[in-house]
Amino acid sequence: MKNQTEPDRLTLGLWPTPLHALPALSRELGCALYIKRDDMSGVMLGGNKVRKLEYLLADAKKKGADYVLTTGGAQSNHALLTAACAGKLGMRAVLVLKKRGQYARKGNQVLYDLAGADVRLMDTDDYADIYAEMERMADALRAEGHIPYCIPVGGSTALGSLGYVACAREIAAQAAAQGLAFDRVVCATGSGGTHAGLALGAALALPGVQVTGVAVDSDPFAQIVPALIRQSAALLGLSDAPAVPVQLHDMTGPGYAVPSEAGLAAMRLMAEREGIVLDPVYTGKAFAGLIELRASGGIRPGERVLFLHSGGAGGLFAYEL
Numbered sequence: 001m002k003n004q005t006e007p008d009r010l011t012l013g014l015w016p017t018p019l020h021a022l023p024a025l026s027r028e029l030g031c032a033l034y035i036k037r038d039d040m041s042g043v044m045l046g047g048n049k050v051r052k053l054e055y056l057l058a059d060a061k062k063k064g065a066d067y068v069l070t071t072g073g074a075q076s077n078h079a080l081l082t083a084a085c086a087g088k089l090g091m092r093a094v095l096v097l098k099k100r101g102q103y104a105r106k107g108n109q110v111l112y113d114l115a116g117a118d119v120r121l122m123d124t125d126d127y128a129d130i131y132a133e134m135e136r137m138a139d140a141l142r143a144e145g146h147i148p149y150c151i152p153v154g155g156s157t158a159l160g161s162l163g164y165v166a167c168a169r170e171i172a173a174q175a176a177a178q179g180l181a182f183d184r185v186v187c188a189t190g191s192g193g194t195h196a197g198l199a200l201g202a203a204l205a206l207p208g209v210q211v212t213g214v215a216v217d218s219d220p221f222a223q224i225v226p227a228l229i230r231q232s233a234a235l236l237g238l239s240d241a242p243a244v245p246v247q248l249h250d251m252t253g254p255g256y257a258v259p260s261e262a263g264l265a266a267m268r269l270m271a272e273r274e275g276i277v278l279d280p281v282y283t284g285k286a287f288a289g290l291i292e293l294r295a296s297g298g299i300r301p302g303e304r305v306l307f308l309h310s311g312g313a314g315g316l317f318a319y320e321l
């Protein structure tokens with residue numbers, strides 16, 4: 001299935017991540033529920049960004065980069081995994097993070113230290129300010145003879161999204177091996193790359209499977225999903241991008257990275273019934289979206305639904321819930 005023009009990919013995670021049934025919650029919710037464990041992707045405490053970084057850091061290496069710069073919120077899982085993966089490859093990481101919502105020196109802030117990242121907090125709510133600062137820092141590094149590589153928030157570029165095209169292929173192989181079939185995949189939609197990659201990958205490798213993204217951020221990031229799908233298809237050498245519908249269900253609630261009642265209830269349900277930890281920023285709200293869609297009939301009784309666990313454990317410990 002690999003196209004000859006497909007971009008280079010490094011192996012940074014442990015693949016395939018497990019895919020298994022959730023029997024207790026299937027009974028409770030009245031559908032056939034399965035989970036894809038990208039919380040077990042094998043770097044730090046796991047998470048979805050490892051798949052994107054396999055493509056992004058392959059590109060960085062090819063360009064001879066010795067520094068990787070990226071950004072995110074104060075408890076960014078993406079920034080942490082970028083630092084950890086860069087470290088594995090012998091590159092230095094600079095994380096330029098939004099200061100707002102910094103939850104003391106807890107959670108991912110502790111893990112940034114362990115990963116040896118150089119963390120700069122910026123007092124702004126606007127990523128335009130952050131990208132300007134990243135460019136300034138990249139120029140300074142170049143003036144010292146370094147080769148910096150900048151990754152935008154969430155690693156959600158066309159190249160990064162290919163990590164989730166690969167995930168859809170992995171799911172197709174696991175479904176075939178386990179004799180399973182799915183009607184729908186549900187994921188959290190933050191900066192959009194995971195949703196875009198899964199939607200394109202499903203169109204290519206999981207015929208008949210719908211992808212439903214659950215929005216967890218009121219910022220208009222999710223609007224880039226259709227463009228990412230087109231650009232990622234072009235990177236795969238597909239001149240005719242398949243028609244890929246983009247389904248979104250909003251569960252942002254009180255705001256990005258602000259816990260919601262529905263999200264906390266979903267976290268408790270998953271932990272109590274299945275012994276699996278979700279997080280308050282992404283996966284708790286995404287699972288709450290799945291529950292809400294099942295209750296409203298948006299997910300039909302008996303539907304075979306695969307929930308993507310995209311990680312987030314590090315951020316959990318920044319909260320007092």
Ligand SMILES: *Cc1c(COP(=O)(O)O)cnc(C)c1O
Binds near residue numbers: 049191195283313
């Ligand atoms: C970043 C992230 C997401 C969202 O993925 P995007 O590709 O940014 O939409 C979901 N879950 C966790 C735990 C994340 O860190």
